[in-house]
Each structure stands twice: as C-alpha cells, then as structure tokens.
Amino acid sequence: MxxxxxxxxxxxxxxxxxxxxxxxxxxxxxxxxxxxxxxxxxxxxxxxxxxxxxxxxxxxxxxxxxxxxxxxxxxxxxxxxxxxxxxxxxxxxxxxxxxxxxxxxxxxxxxxxxxxxxxxxxxxxxxxxxxxxxxxxxxxxxxxxxxxxxxxxxxxxxxxxxxxxxxAHPITQAPDEPVLALGLAPGKYLTLICRPIPENSILELVQGFSAERRGYELAILGTYTPETDPYHRAVVDAAGPEVRFLGSVYDPEQVASLRFHSAGYLHGHTVGGTNPSLVEAMAAGNAIVAHDNEYNRWVADGGALYFRSAADAADRIGDLLTNPTVRWRLGEASRARHRSEFTWERVAGQYMELLGRFQPAGTTTPDMVSNGPAEENAP
The missing domain is CATH 3.40.50.2000 (Glycogen Phosphorylase B;)
Structure with missing residues (x-):
C-alpha cells in the first residue's frame, strides 16, 4: 500500500x-x-x-x-x-x-x-x-x-x-537508437535526471558544466517551466550552448539507453536517503559526479567524484571528461557497488525475510487463481 x-x-x-x-x-x-x-x-x-x-x-x-x-x-x-x-x-x-x-x-x-x-x-x-x-x-x-x-x-x-x-536491474547493454533519436552521440554526453528543485543542486551543476566548453553535451531530463518558476529560469539562464533540456522521458527502455551510453551521471541531491536515480546510474556502470554528503557517499562510495559548490562541480566534471582512465575506474566501481548492495534480488529478498517474521501464525500463501481476487464487499 x-x-x-x-x-x-x-x-x-x-x-x-x-x-x-x-x-x-x-x-x-x-x-x-x-x-x-x-x-x-x-x-x-x-x-x-x-x-x-x-x-x-x-x-x-x-x-x-x-x-x-x-x-x-x-x-x-x-x-x-x-x-x-x-x-x-x-x-x-x-x-x-x-x-x-x-x-x-x-x-x-x-x-x-x-x-x-x-x-x-x-x-x-x-x-x-x-x-x-x-x-x-x-x-x-x-x-x-x-x-x-x-x-x-x-x-x-x-x-x-x-x-x-x-x-536496480543491471544494464549491461542497450540500443543506441533512442539516444540517436534525441540528437545525442553515444558516449559524448552526461545525464542529469531529477526533479527540478533547489535541493537537487541543478543550478550548481549546470553552472559548473557551463563554465567552459567541454566537447560533450549535458542531457537534462525533467519538465522545466522557466516562464512561471524562478528556479527553472535561473537554471535555463545559466545553461551554456552544450546543455540540452530534453523534457520528461518516461519510457524505461529509453531512459536505460540514455544512461548506458552516457559518459557519466551528475547527481546533486542533498537530502533524503538512498536515491533510486543514483542507484540506477550505478547499475548502468556510470561514472558519477555527486554532491558531497553522507547519503551519496554511502551509496556511491568509490564510484563518484564529489562536489560542494558550482566551482567544485566544474573541476570534478573536468576531471571526469578529460581523463578516460578516471571514467573507467569510476564506472567499474559503480557496477561493483551495485552488485554488492543494490540488486533487486538482494533488496526484495530482505523485504521477504522481514515480512515473513510478521506473518500471522498458521497463515499460508495460497495460490491466487484458486482463491480469486478479494472484492470490496467481501465479508
């Protein structure tokens, strides 16, 4: 529920x-x-x-x-x-x-x-x-x-x-057609996928990315309304010519392709616990630039470079994009961290073990077909 x-x-x-x-x-x-x-x-x-x-x-x-x-x-x-x-x-x-x-x-x-x-x-x-x-x-x-x-x-x-x-399910392969259809070149862009609110550090990341020409694009997913939202306006105004606002993308296969073929993932969340978008980036083997806080450091561990300000973000993005060895190392660390903690087999298995402790005594797990769905007015 x-x-x-x-x-x-x-x-x-x-x-x-x-x-x-x-x-x-x-x-x-x-x-x-x-x-x-x-x-x-x-x-x-x-x-x-x-x-x-x-x-x-x-x-x-x-x-x-x-x-x-x-x-x-x-x-x-x-x-x-x-x-x-x-x-x-x-x-x-x-x-x-x-x-x-x-x-x-x-x-x-x-x-x-x-x-x-x-x-x-x-x-x-x-x-x-x-x-x-x-x-x-x-x-x-x-x-x-x-x-x-x-x-x-x-x-x-x-x-x-x-x-x-x-x-998150591991992403070990994905077609590049969804990426090409959006006008992006596989391996030549970064992704930023989150709700466009200040606590997700989007402005700092866009400012950091746009501080210089990168030779890569920044693909931002999400709905931005600069006409009515001052924060959205600030983000759009800060964006350089290599920033692409793709709007909201809901198709899971398209998002998986965008993650898999990206050169890295930018993650600016400052509050909350384990963020699903960060876990999904790790499952795709993304090298990550993440906001430096205890939430992100525990989740991403050695799979990320960390920033606290727009200037930090500019430097960390530069480190990521100019050094293929760094990108490879971070990507491998992301996959390893995902395998150790964040597979659905591990997570759902923990849920099953916990729920089993609270099964009322004597209950079973009857087959759904033989019992039929429960009606609202059932006794």
Missing part, C-alpha cells in the same frame, strides 16, 4: 513495489497491490503478471487524493487480516486502524520527508506529526539508508528498525 500501484510508471516507490511484488510472487506468496487511478465509482479488481490489483478510482488532486486513496486501501486491506507493507508515512494516522485490529504493518519510512523546504510550514508540520505516529503504530520500520535508520533510532526502539535500500 501507499504507492500509485503497478506497473510502475510514477517513481521510486512504485518501482520498489513492483519489484518486491514480483519477487514475492515468484517465491509462492499471494500478493495484493493497491493502485490509484483517476475517476469515480467503486473499486475494481484484476490481475497483472500474476499479482492481484485493487484499483481505486480517485477524483481529487494532490494530498486530498493521497489521503482518500490511503483510507480506502486500508479499509479494504484489513479484511485480509494479513501482513501489510506500507510505502510512506504521509497518512500514518490512518494506520492506527491496523494497530487497533492487531494487523501487522511494516512501514517504509522513505527519507526525512518533513524536512524538505518545498512543502512549506503547514505540510512540514503534518508530515512531522505523521512520522511520529508511524513510529508508534508501525510494527516494524524500514529505512532506505543507514543515516535514516540512525535518525529514526532517536525516536523509536532500534529493534523495530531495519535498513533496506532501493534496487
């Missing part, structure tokens, strides 16, 4: 939900995933790749939509009387229901979401409150990074905490 559902086409939580669900399915579990869709009316059920889906139509936007979806998901899920896996604590107040009914609920706590300045004071207060509630009502809490676990340990009993990261 807590994601937009499967198949994943929204973000990191959805990708995690899909891969964990598939892994559990392959190991004999009956898996039910709650999926949010636009519209009105009663929920409906179907199957996707052997996974039960409960599709809940929501005719709202933003936080109101999330709240209604989570409430309806919980109301349906408690009828299973089985272990729940909830991604995110934004509406943890609703999870009091599972606690009261003694239905085990494992909660992935994401990053320190309430600390993000982009939410504003009111939403920060709501998120902070729900984080506290999740720490009380959750049977076990998942942190996606050791630093997040350390933070949570100051608020809850450490025995109810585990660190389980995000995963």
């Amino acid at each position: 807590g994601t937009h559902g499967v198949p994943a086409n929204y973000g990191g939580f959805e990708t995690a939900a899909e891969n964990v669900a598939i892994f559990l399915r392959d190991h004999g579990w009956r898996v039910v995933v709650y999926c949010q869709e636009r519209g009105r009316g009663p929920l409906r059920t179907d199957t996707w790749n052997g996974i039960e889906r409960v599709l809940i139509p929501i005719d709202r936007e933003g936080w109101l939509a999330t709240s209604e979806f989570d409430a309806r998901s919980i109301r349906h899920a408690i009828r299973h009387r089985d272990v729940c896996l909830t991604f995110g604590y934004n509406t943890a107040v609703f999870n009091i229901v599972q606690r009261v009914l003694r239905i085990p609920n494992v909660i992935n706590m994401d990053g320190i979401e309430w600390s993000r300045a982009r939410w504003g004071k009111l939403r920060q207060a709501i998120l902070w409150t729900n984080e506290k509630i999740a720490g009380v009502v959750g049977d076990h809490l998942i942190a996606d990074h050791p630093t997040i676990e350390t933070y949570l340990a100051k608020r809850v009993n450490r025995r109810k905490l585990s660190t389980i990261t995000y995963g």
Whole structure:
C-alpha cells in the first residue's frame, strides 16, 4: 500500500513495489497491490503478471487524493487480516486502524520527508506529526539508508528498525537508437535526471558544466517551466550552448539507453536517503559526479567524484571528461557497488525475510487463481 500501484510508471516507490511484488510472487506468496487511478465509482479488481490489483478510482488532486486513496486501501486491506507493507508515512494516522485490529504493518519510512523546504510550514508540520505516529503504530520500520535508520533510532526502539535500500536491474547493454533519436552521440554526453528543485543542486551543476566548453553535451531530463518558476529560469539562464533540456522521458527502455551510453551521471541531491536515480546510474556502470554528503557517499562510495559548490562541480566534471582512465575506474566501481548492495534480488529478498517474521501464525500463501481476487464487499 501507499504507492500509485503497478506497473510502475510514477517513481521510486512504485518501482520498489513492483519489484518486491514480483519477487514475492515468484517465491509462492499471494500478493495484493493497491493502485490509484483517476475517476469515480467503486473499486475494481484484476490481475497483472500474476499479482492481484485493487484499483481505486480517485477524483481529487494532490494530498486530498493521497489521503482518500490511503483510507480506502486500508479499509479494504484489513479484511485480509494479513501482513501489510506500507510505502510512506504521509497518512500514518490512518494506520492506527491496523494497530487497533492487531494487523501487522511494516512501514517504509522513505527519507526525512518533513524536512524538505518545498512543502512549506503547514505540510512540514503534518508530515512531522505523521512520522511520529508511524513510529508508534508501525510494527516494524524500514529505512532506505543507514543515516535514516540512525535518525529514526532517536525516536523509536532500534529493534523495530531495519535498513533496506532501493534496487536496480543491471544494464549491461542497450540500443543506441533512442539516444540517436534525441540528437545525442553515444558516449559524448552526461545525464542529469531529477526533479527540478533547489535541493537537487541543478543550478550548481549546470553552472559548473557551463563554465567552459567541454566537447560533450549535458542531457537534462525533467519538465522545466522557466516562464512561471524562478528556479527553472535561473537554471535555463545559466545553461551554456552544450546543455540540452530534453523534457520528461518516461519510457524505461529509453531512459536505460540514455544512461548506458552516457559518459557519466551528475547527481546533486542533498537530502533524503538512498536515491533510486543514483542507484540506477550505478547499475548502468556510470561514472558519477555527486554532491558531497553522507547519503551519496554511502551509496556511491568509490564510484563518484564529489562536489560542494558550482566551482567544485566544474573541476570534478573536468576531471571526469578529460581523463578516460578516471571514467573507467569510476564506472567499474559503480557496477561493483551495485552488485554488492543494490540488486533487486538482494533488496526484495530482505523485504521477504522481514515480512515473513510478521506473518500471522498458521497463515499460508495460497495460490491466487484458486482463491480469486478479494472484492470490496467481501465479508
């Protein structure tokens, strides 16, 4: 629960939900995933790749939509009387229901979401409150990074905490046609893929890249609206002639090709835990230039050069692009780090082991086909 559902086409939580669900399915579990869709009316059920889906139509936007979806998901899920896996604590107040009914609920706590300045004071207060509630009502809490676990340990009993990261499938080959179709030359560009907000250091990276002619292009993915967003305007104004704004690219195969054929990846995230985009870059064997903080250093380790300012970024980008040996070394270190910590087999296996601890006594994992999908009005 807590994601937009499967198949994943929204973000990191959805990708995690899909891969964990598939892994559990392959190991004999009956898996039910709650999926949010636009519209009105009663929920409906179907199957996707052997996974039960409960599709809940929501005719709202933003936080109101999330709240209604989570409430309806919980109301349906408690009828299973089985272990729940909830991604995110934004509406943890609703999870009091599972606690009261003694239905085990494992909660992935994401990053320190309430600390993000982009939410504003009111939403920060709501998120902070729900984080506290999740720490009380959750049977076990998942942190996606050791630093997040350390933070949570100051608020809850450490025995109810585990660190389980995000995963990515290794990219060992990819067609170059999607890259050529975008007007890029394989091996002659860097990628920058993230939400265009200040905490992701996009301005500093664009300024650093544009400080001199590189002989490479910088391919930036994401939706930029300089006409209405001052930060977007600053980024666009700072961009030199070798910077390309490609807009949003959602097709996974196209993104995989862009990563695989790039000379390196720029990662400016300053907050949060394990970032899925960074893990995916490592899975593609990218040499990385990353913002210097404890989150990125633990994830990328020896696969990155680190910066703190636009001037630092300019130097590190120069080191990356002018030295093929450095690029090769960083790329090999990225792949090795991915293999050791961030494969979906490892990550989903950790989820399965943890969820197994909370299976109610005497329960089994019946075959979905013989039992059929659960209806909203089932007893």
